[in-house]
Amino acid sequence: MLNGSVVVGEGGTLRVESPGGAELLGVGRFATGRYGVSMAREDGSGVAVEVGGNSVDAGQMVRLYPRGGYPSKPIVMDDGYADGYLGRPFVPIPLATGVDVDSSTERTTHIALMHVQHRVLSTSINVYAPPGTTIRVHLSLNGPNGFEDIGEPIVAVGGTSGQEISNTQRIKVERGHGERWRLLVRAARTAGTGTGTVYPFGLWGVHTANPSEA
Structure with missing residues (x-):
């Protein structure tokens, strides 16, 4: 086909196989009568990406499988019942311990070992300053040339009644x-x-939102 459309209708299926007979691509009707798309690796290790599938009760889920393929548990998928929500991977909801700051000598209140996976770091930090007191907080990241400040400093000025930022x-x-x-x-x-x-x-490490963050 060099021009025009290819249509597989009436409940049909398009199947693409490797020379060894492993299915690389299946588009159309599954065994249960559901419709979807299934893509696999050429080594026959199983399904790598699936849209829809045989399940009749989980909706048209999008699932990404590790090497080994289906029926291994997917490593990435949307929620099968709550449309618009992530199913996997599970995302931790961090709970932080507050650390007091009562000295003009700068100190490290929290430390993390960062495995760089994303280009952008998303931060959420609260700072409280009591009345008549100012607290300054900043992030510092190690590198080949030592530690360097990153982001903008956070300054809470207590004033007459205290302030939390x-x-x-x-x-x-x-x-x-x-x-x-x-x-x-x-x-x-x-x-x-x-x-x-x-x-x-x-x-959190997050994806870029625009070219300027790349």
């Missing part, structure tokens, strides 16, 4: 994929005599 940022990570570096949350009391608190709700 909820700060979120998207920070470009200037490190190679797969590299491992230490990431620090650093804090200090820069004014006053009160005791502040810093607690990160979470740090």
Whole structure:
């Protein structure tokens, strides 16, 4: 076919096989009468990507399987019953412990070993400053030339009644994929005599939102 359309209708199926007979692509009707798309690796190790499938009760799910294929558990899939939601992988909901800040000497309040998987770091950090006190927090990332500050500093100014700041940022990570570096949350009391608190709700590696983040 060099021009025009190929139509497989009336409940038919298009099947593409490797020279050894392994199915690489199946489009159309499954054994249960459902319709979908199934793609496999040429080594015959099983289904790699499936849209829909034989299941009659899980909707037209999109599933990505590890090497070994179906019926291994999928490593990525949408939710079979709650449309618009992720099924796998499970995503942790982090809970952070607050750390007090009561000195003008900067200290590390939280530390993480970062395996670089994404180009962008999404951060969510709360900082509390009591009345008459200012607390400054920033992130510091290790690298070939030592630690360097990343993102914008977070400054909570207590004023007369105290202040709590909820700060979120998207920070470009200037490190190679797969590299491992230490990431620090650093804090200090820069004014006053009160005791502040810093607690990160979470740090996530996320995909880029636009070309400027690449």
